[in-house]
Amino acid sequence: MLVVMKPGATDENVAQVCRKIESMGFRPHPMPGALRTAIGITGNSGPLEPAEFETLPGVAEAIPVSKPYKLVSRELKDEPSLIPVGPPEAGVVVGGPELAIIAGPCAVESRDQIFAAADRVQRAGARMLRGGAFKPRTSPYAFQGMGEEGLQLLAEVRREFGLMIVTETIDPENCDLVEQYADVLQVGARNMQNFSLLKRVGRSKKPVLLKRGLSATLDEFLMAAEYILSEGNYNVILCERGVRTFADHTRNTLDLSVIPAVKAASHLPIIVDPSHGTGKRDKVLPLARAAVAVGADGLIVEVHPDADHARSDGYQSLYPDQFEGLMREITPIAAVLGRTTSFSPAELAARP
Amino acid sequence: MLVVMKPGATDENVAQVCRKIESMGFRPHPMPGALRTAIGITGNSGPLEPAEFETLPGVAEAIPVSKPYKLVSRELKDEPSLIPVGPPEAGVVVGGPELAIIAGPCAVESRDQIFAAADRVQRAGARMLRGGAFKPRTSPYAFQGMGEEGLQLLAEVRREFGLMIVTETIDPENCDLVEQYADVLQVGARNMQNFSLLKRVGRSKKPVLLKRGLSATLDEFLMAAEYILSEGNYNVILCERGVRTFADHTRNTLDLSVIPAVKAASHLPIIVDPSHGTGKRDKVLPLARAAVAVGADGLIVEVHPDADHARSDGYQSLYPDQFEGLMREITPIAAVLGRTTSFSPAELAARP
Amino acid sequence: MLVVMKPGATDENVAQVCRKIESMGFRPHPMPGALRTAIGITGNSGPLEPAEFETLPGVAEAIPVSKPYKLVSRELKDEPSLIPVGPPEAGVVVGGPELAIIAGPCAVESRDQIFAAADRVQRAGARMLRGGAFKPRTSPYAFQGMGEEGLQLLAEVRREFGLMIVTETIDPENCDLVEQYADVLQVGARNMQNFSLLKRVGRSKKPVLLKRGLSATLDEFLMAAEYILSEGNYNVILCERGVRTFADHTRNTLDLSVIPAVKAASHLPIIVDPSHGTGKRDKVLPLARAAVAVGADGLIVEVHPDADHARSDGYQSLYPDQFEGLMREITPIAAVLGRTTSFSPAELAARP
């Protein structure tokens, strides 16, 4: 059920509807929009009676929701959501006119490595740094990340470069630690339906980057986001990173058609990871261009200052020069869609 | 690296090799076999020198492992593993001549429901009861299970019927609770690469039922099991439950070819879930027959005493009469492969 | 539209309905059943008026067909179709109690090879011989078959061994030649939606073995069969041979769940090809057992007298001894489903 308020409804009108919902044992989720506020209701197991709400002051109508997801739905909120990242003074927002560019190595490996990466990606126009401190690896014998020491290095990078930090959290307990350092909590593809983790990040104050699972349908992807919103955290950034198919010329098959499909169904922003989406360095640039052209709200790209000696994912990491080339190429494509980047050829040239 | 002992090697010979491995900072995993003991080594990041071990008393040879997985590999242990479930007096073993038959409802819903289910499946020859107390559901608004109350009901069922309890654990913290009640800890398909959970059940004393992820390759499936063994829990039962493909006549595509593939690569037993593997009640029986014929070590089947009113998965749950028919049909097929079941037509007829 | 005749309807009643249908510009397809005859109508582009037919003598009712396919549907004909192969005196029928066992090499390579293959598979209980004279190969540079010379060798085999011949036809023109020699016209997986070929074999007097395409849904598979029936050839044998998925432990993923799905939707028999379905010799036997257990009407298996030197598909061809083992193992499983094979251990032992 979705309670849609009239354009002129007061805060008290909204509060009264919320109290009514709570009194019924359910949970209200007010979502202010440009023209009107809508209030989602969760916790009910069956349909509700519209008249219960339509008789309250300020209510325009109460409508049943036609999708299995509610809070992520365009039915609840028609305008795209803007997700602020970091402190307001950082001015980083996902879903707005400026593309969200997140770049950096697969994993934090050392102070030198992450500083070198940060320096290069920031100069090329990235506003956020990626880098894993806790790495979920297919093999128990593979490098699992530097742990808290890696998080501390990421915090240093933020202080030094002003880049916002995107890093992965791998279980509910681990989230207690990661949210002390991260600006964005990343939930990996393999954990897309780790519902305990989804609920935990749903109770965090930090925005969440939710990667699509390797065989997740659109509905399952949005339902995973719904888990997060239903716990009260509405700042979710979706991420397409390739799905698993029979095709063997790339490691995964990047499904760019999911971008317009998400935008039709949900108000949440969605970005693209062309690095995992292809698994091959020489495919990252063309697919990054395509992702911007299809209408993605940003990119998350693996860039390593010494890709040939990376401890993980080196074969799909861009060299820093390639990342600059990527920024150079996507910027005019973004302009065709009315969007911008922070890439500045002049500034890049001026730097040492 | 795999250290293979001579047939006549003593316990002290094995202990000496283990001490040597520990002194190098690695972890030894001795796996006694019918003819010889082999000792897996984990924790090393690069290749080791065979001569370090081949000069110790009782060692036949030290051989590098050719697969990404070590402890689950047939290279380490050539005979099939037998996994004891519950106390020795229960006499339940997975991987032996008797097929492991696990049956019961998707979720514990009430005392009446789970007792009725237990009664019917036990009479038909099941030795283990399935039933979820914590249910990972695609929707945050769907029934999530009865929680600890459900576990308590399962414990009652064990006392009353002598059935071993198979139930799901959904995160590391939750595992503390579930392992107090369960005889087998189930890790669901969506959690197959939830490495935090894999490590946690790897530190449990209880056997683990590990379901294949919806898009897991054979290597990824075995690597997930390797996570559990590498923590010291060697009692892992694998489970094929269907993979995700384009085919739409069943909910998932049951991949029975993975059974002989697992058996060629690993010593671990593998069972089949024809309920989730097809998602349709009328497909469960034929695919259960096929699973036994292909060489699976058992079945896990959803059976509900009142399937038409089940709170979850009702459309794929068998009616109890159908489950009896299933047991009746698989028993002679099992015999063709030299295997048995606990199904007894006479006993079934004699019961009230 | 489907016109269902009363149990006691006369041939003249049926003929009158057919004339009525033809007079409307459509095509009648009478399908006699055990209890009643049903008459399918094709050629209409929209729904018809039941009353047009229900007023004719002998008509029980005229019912719209709810599926995109009509003639292959269980709605038209509820009993399983029996497909006679070769002359009546051969006594070979697909879909009856005896499993249809088709065995032989991928391709006819020489007189010696095909005679040796025929000898061994016939002794083990096969009633039909497979062997390609025209081979559709992925590469234009690969062996494309012996052509008409291969067909002549197959005809010799039939005379010598009494085995019915199953061989592939690759285009409409080629069909003119192949149908002079073959007892069953095989349409390969890659041609499942080669509609010109489907129409051509639909005008043949010979039964057709239609293999499922690598990414065909159940509906597409049945619609391809419908093409053949709609041209007047009702003798179609379906064949599951694996579909394409992400799984890489077998060449294709054998989808055994399609067997009960086909049986629920259609009266046509369906057999299984575990050779192409797995692409690996050591998986053929277990999947053959599973195919029989799931309820398939037979098997088509690659057997080569000198598999290690086969010109194509050697790695998935059974050695003749393995094929005998297969027949030995599937026979008792068939018995569980009330079916038989022509395998006779005594006869096999008695042969030189």
Added chain:
Amino acid sequence: MLVVMKPGATDENVAQVCRKIESMGFRPHPMPGALRTAIGITGNSGPLEPAEFETLPGVAEAIPVSKPYKLVSRELKDEPSLIPVGPPEAGVVVGGPELAIIAGPCAVESRDQIFAAADRVQRAGARMLRGGAFKPRTSPYAFQGMGEEGLQLLAEVRREFGLMIVTETIDPENCDLVEQYADVLQVGARNMQNFSLLKRVGRSKKPVLLKRGLSATLDEFLMAAEYILSEGNYNVILCERGVRTFADHTRNTLDLSVIPAVKAASHLPIIVDPSHGTGKRDKVLPLARAAVAVGADGLIVEVHPDADHARSDGYQSLYPDQFEGLMREITPIAAVLGRTTSFSPAELAARP
């Protein structure tokens, strides 16, 4: 084997190598390049001796080919192939700086329909018209196209509008007719491995548009093209049109990563079909933009003057106004990649 000529080799040098190859019973395929000519050899079943050729005048080296395909390979010809369509005076080339834009309805339905379509797509900058006269349909009862009458209408359109005609051929016999009318012979996705048809179009003088099969790997796709080239027709245009996966938010999953993969492996141009690739009208525009951004050589788009009443594929056909919008949006993206279109806003506005 690939014989690479020296930069200064004469025509007679090339001819001598070709005669040598023919004298060995094989077939030479000379491929002139900007700097040098290379000569592919087909027909040999095993490796050849380089010295046989390296001793001939003008030969730089003879190198074995490392891929299963030869003639389509970049090893044979490093520069992109330019495929001329229609008479030279039409000036239509696929693979050059101007994007190849093919637009029009799924099927020719009537003179009015195809003329209206042609008028609109031509004004918006398309240089080629698509429209099926022979339609391969999943159902035998669906509209199968107007046949030769449709081809005649297409010929009229060419005369009237100067648009080059792209239309499908469905079997070898049918090709005799279609090549009399078409400028480009289209081979549909379902026929990608209809080798008889591939060989037939390989003997045509007309360029071929080869669509990727729904479950074709990159190697299979290129091998299908190799069939055409090996018959002597080097004018092949590849087309990505979506593959079949589990994803259900689009009818197929458009695999844009295959574009850079084809370009790395082959000299052939490749275009994208966002209409079949998504199956939904509202996804065509964003995926068309992405296809241009990823580096495709053009687009083939379904446009219908009255899409809501189309006899086939109406739900995925653009309205003519939408197609103009598409041309407007892709033109500046093409410019980022150094490419052009024939779209002219001024001209479009000036037309009545």
